[in-house]
Amino acid sequence: MIKKTWFSNLFDVAVRVLADLVTVHVAMLFALLFEALKLKAVPTQSVSTYLTSLRSYYVNVFLPLSTLFPCACAISGLYTRTWRGTAMFLKLRRAAVTAVVSVLGLVIISAVLYPSDALPPYSTAAAFAILVVIATPGVRWLKYWAFESERAHRYPTEPPVPETILVVGGAGYIGSIVTRKLLDRGYRVRVLDSLVYGASPIEEIVRHPRFKFLRGDCRNIQDVVRAMTGVRAIVHLAAIVGDPACDRDHKTAREINYAATRMMIEIAKGEGVRRFVFASSCSVYGASDELMTEDSEVSPVSLYAKTKVDSEKELLTAMGDGFHPTILRFSTIFGLSPRPRFDLVVNLLTAKAMKDGVVTIFNGEQWRPFLHVGDAAESIIRVLEAPVEVVGGQTYNVGDDGLNYTLGDLARRINDVFPDTRIEHVHNSDRRNYRVSFRKIKTELGFFCSKTLEDGIKELKVAFENGLIMDYHLPLYSNVKFLQQYGSPLQQDEVGAQVMAALAQRAEVPELVKVFSAEAGD
Structure with a gap:
């Protein structure tokens, strides 16, 4: 077996960081969409103004702060070699805990750095939190189900002649x-x-x-x-x-x-x-x-x-x-x-x-x-x-x-x-x-x-x-x-x-x- 080079290892980590960034952004977009759908009964001008404020929050506030999420994942060890050898239950539990801590940190930092009128309502934050806490371990479970289990089926760990x-x-x-x-x-x-x-x-x-x-x-x-x-x-x-x-x-x-x-x-x-x-x-x-x-x-x-x-x-x-x-x-x-x-x-x-x-x-x-x-x-x-x-x-x-x-x-x-x-x-x-x-x-x-x-x-x-x-x-x-x-x-x-x-x-x-x-x- 050929050992992976440092470049290929770096590439693997980069892919996982990108996947986590996509996960939190998709979660936020769905949360903002959920908030927008609640505005049907509001006059057109108010809806337009409110949607502009949501878009401004996404671009000016959430976009830069979202980089904190992969940083939290890295600190908790989700991208390390040791993480790959951890039992699946522990992987999912650690991913969920990391998601909860990251969301709380993002909410607190947003409240400290930005005025309240620049932030979305609590319902948006709650929807985002629920989606991230579900999606972070969920994506990892899907990856395991789609790739690791298939690899185990194609390349069984138990050799034809027992070790x-x-x-x-x-x-x-x-x-x-x-x-x-x-x-x-x-x-x-x-x-x-x-x-x-x-x-x-x-x-x-x-x-x-x-x-x-x-x-x-x-x-x-x-x-x-x-x-x-x-x-x-x-x-x-x-x-x-x-x-x-x-x-x-x-x-x-x-x-x-x-x-x-x-x-x-x-x-x-x-x-x-x-x-x-x-x-x-x-x-x-x-x-x-x-x-x-x-x-x-x-x-x-x-x-x-x-x-x-x-x-x-x-x-x-x-x-x-x-x-x-x-x-x-x-x-x-x-x-x-x-x-x-x-x-x-x-x-x-x-x-x-x-x-x-x-x-x-x-x-x-x-x-x-x-x-x-x-x-x-x-x-x-x-x-x-x-x-x-x-x-x-x-x-x-x-x-x-x-x-x-x-x-x-x-x-x-x-x-x-x-x-x-x-x-x-x-x-x-x-x-x-x-x-x-x-x-x-x-x-x-x-x-x-x-x-x-x-x-x-x-x-x-x-x-x-x-x-x-x-x-x-x-x-x-x-x-x-x-x-x-x-x-x-x-x-x-x-x-x-x-x-x-x-x-x-x-x-x-x-x-x-x-x-x-x-x-x-x-």
Whole structure:
């Protein structure tokens, strides 16, 4: 596909600006015509004089002020690249809001700059406002209906052979849901996973005709090359997750969370991978009382967060030559998954309320953003299916503004589901806060969370009641407990271990990785 030049992009914008100008002028002409038709009963001389005044208003007042309308559209982002990737409902809503604001602005400016006898009556302004508010989103809907839907019919987005997507860590807490969602949408799914926590999360889909499992280590060059062959999109979820688990073994944490990502970038570019979706964390923001956006300064306070920040930098630096990384900074995740976890605050406190009848809260005023694991998986799908020109090189906070809670709020919601639970408050010196804004992913990708805290708490309650989870204390359900009991995953390949050690120390990418990467691209 040939990229559009700056001239063609400028031409596209000019056409849309012209279309909006035509829209407001047609709306005003119809409003003036409506006003003129009301004058049939007025003597001829009065009608002639009044029509002259309406024409004078159109030429001397409305014509120069009408240029404010496309300016308002430009400010609201209706002509930007991001706008083109926005969900249709959000497009129409933003267009309608822009129209309302523009009309109000035009009326106010007219009243300030011109005498009242130079302006048309209120009925004309009302008719104009109604027409513009209807026409602005209406024209965009007609364009979509006439052209976009026809293009989708002629050039279907789903190829004859389903696209293969590689999910690294596809048997994990989030990955086991992502794989199912991708299969449900008709994709071919290839999973690379070392099965540190067992194979049960993927047992029910392992025989699916569009599912392929490769057991391997994301630190092993041969395993990664084999997994990426013929793939154009990657979801990278493999990691030692959580502060306690990373603190247990710094070396392994840096190798898996950072060094392996560096290696995967080189191999992915050699293989011709276009999309690379990376799972990061809102913990990169550290402690702050401010509302954090994607543009806020990162301030990681744990090894886990630092490895995420370092990996993000490597990915964004590597962007180009057809390689388009997207970074998703997940909130604190909760909810039931084929690979259950009870080392996450919502899940753990729910289990304690269910089984022990007591919930302990340390400094309940700390803010945390929460996200259901199913919504986390859905955000990955949303990025994979968005235009690569929109999401390439972008970072998104993933969550919902309505899911920013204090830990005290969380305890009260658990108490609503388990009324007999006793809540214990314990003082702790750790007062780290972070609240996060999720406006970007909502406005650009139309992403909304579908599950509330209460939904996650209740589904865990049902899982316990149905005997799906017997003992939440088992090491299998906790990353740090499992690693303490069974040890860190070993790097079996000696050469690969040397490569990881070099990459973890921020050394230049070893020649061995470049060789394998080049071979993958041949």
